[in-house]
Amino acid sequence: MSNELKIFGGTANSALTNEICEYLECELGKSSVTRFSDGEIYFQILENVRGADVFIVQPTCPPVDTNLIELFLMIDAFKRASARRITAVLPYFGYARQDRKDKPRVPISSKVVSDLLVASGTDRLLTMDLHAPQIQGFFSIPVDHLFAAPVLVEHFQKLNLPNLTVVSPDAGGVERARAFAKRLRAELAIMNKRRIEANVAQVMNVIGDVRGRTCLVVDDIIDTAGTLVKAVEALIKDGATKVYACCTHPVLSGPAVERIQNSGLVEVVATNTIPLHSEARKCKKISVLSVGKLLAQAVQSIHDETSVSVLFI
Numbered sequence: 001m002s003n004e005l006k007i008f009g010g011t012a013n014s015a016l017t018n019e020i021c022e023y024l025e026c027e028l029g030k031s032s033v034t035r036f037s038d039g040e041i042y043f044q045i046l047e048n049v050r051g052a053d054v055f056i057v058q059p060t061c062p063p064v065d066t067n068l069i070e071l072f073l074m075i076d077a078f079k080r081a082s083a084r085r086i087t088a089v090l091p092y093f094g095y096a097r098q099d100r101k102d103k104p105r106v107p108i109s110s111k112v113v114s115d116l117l118v119a120s121g122t123d124r125l126l127t128m129d130l131h132a133p134q135i136q137g138f139f140s141i142p143v144d145h146l147f148a149a150p151v152l153v154e155h156f157q158k159l160n161l162p163n164l165t166v167v168s169p170d171a172g173g174v175e176r177a178r179a180f181a182k183r184l185r186a187e188l189a190i191m192n193k194r195r196i197e198a199n200v201a202q203v204m205n206v207i208g209d210v211r212g213r214t215c216l217v218v219d220d221i222i223d224t225a226g227t228l229v230k231a232v233e234a235l236i237k238d239g240a241t242k243v244y245a246c247c248t249h250p251v252l253s254g255p256a257v258e259r260i261q262n263s264g265l266v267e268v269v270a271t272n273t274i275p276l277h278s279e280a281r282k283c284k285k286i287s288v289l290s291v292g293k294l295l296a297q298a299v300q301s302i303h304d305e306t307s308v309s310v311l312f313i
Helices: 014-024 064-080 109-120 133-138 149-159 171-184 226-237 256-262 278-282 292-304
Strands: 005-009 031-035 041-045 053-057 085-090 124-128 143-146 164-168 187-197 200-207 214-218 242-246 265-271 286-289
Touching: 005 014, 005 292, 014 053, 014 292, 041 064, 053 064, 053 292, 064 085, 064 109, 085 292, 109 133, 124 292, 133 143, 143 292, 149 171, 149 242, 149 265, 149 286, 164 171, 171 187, 171 214, 187 226, 200 226, 214 226, 226 242, 226 256, 226 265, 256 278
Parallel strands: 005 053, 053 085, 085 124, 124 143, 164 187, 164 214, 214 242, 242 265, 265 286
Antiparallel strands: 031 041, 187 200
16 A cells, blocks of 8 residues: 655645645645636546545635534545545644633634544644644644744844843743743743633733833734733833734734835834735735745654654754
8 A cells, every 4th residue: 555645735825735745845735626607616626546644734714614524524535545644734723712611602623623623534634833732632642743933033133132121922932932931041021911702802910120121022923912012011101111022823804914015113023824915015024934844844744644743843
């Protein structure tokens, strides 16, 4: 039985899929994604995959629901085409912010998505910087959870920012910020934030001394940038000299780009787990680093059945 490595990509982030293929020096798998006249997705594999080790790259970025359905249909097609193993590569795992019942009569959406991935025929999941790491426990299949920290930390090490303080935008991100601070040999501060409703946050105060410091706000997702901009305002008010920010997933929806452009931020550094939309690409304050090599190394390790843990730091 064949155990050939084959990489296929959906339409969500073709550039990243091609980058992974380039690092692995393998051709992108041949497939076709079209639509019926009513908008339904039609997918077809255009080569033999029987017995192959298949990796499907498809982050669930906007349009989230369309990309999810496309992914489910792709997985089902490979399952029915007798692929030996199907690994779903989701650099960005959507619906991860709904990971528990925090209000009456609401769904645990990340559990629903994980169940659908497994039900579709996924044998393994490769993802990056889950909003809530415990989501790994929603799956009954192996989950390889990578972090973009090595790529982001290397960038800021090269900048050699003076008097650096790493800032967590909320209590939930303290562990992530502490890991950054340790590797950058920086101080740590925390924003005391109260969320009024979804996508609406009010920063109360800064926990830690940032006066005369260069601050780096570290988060996994920047969505509307409301939390980020309020954090920047509070840091500058408390005496920070310069404020940078970084994230893994630049969702940047609604007024996010305008808020970043008009804020006191020097730079926002993100990764290419999600392709930037046209407005974000025009913003000079937003720069992008690639995680293609990191994902490619993980794909190779999974295919070769070697340890992936060295990539988890």
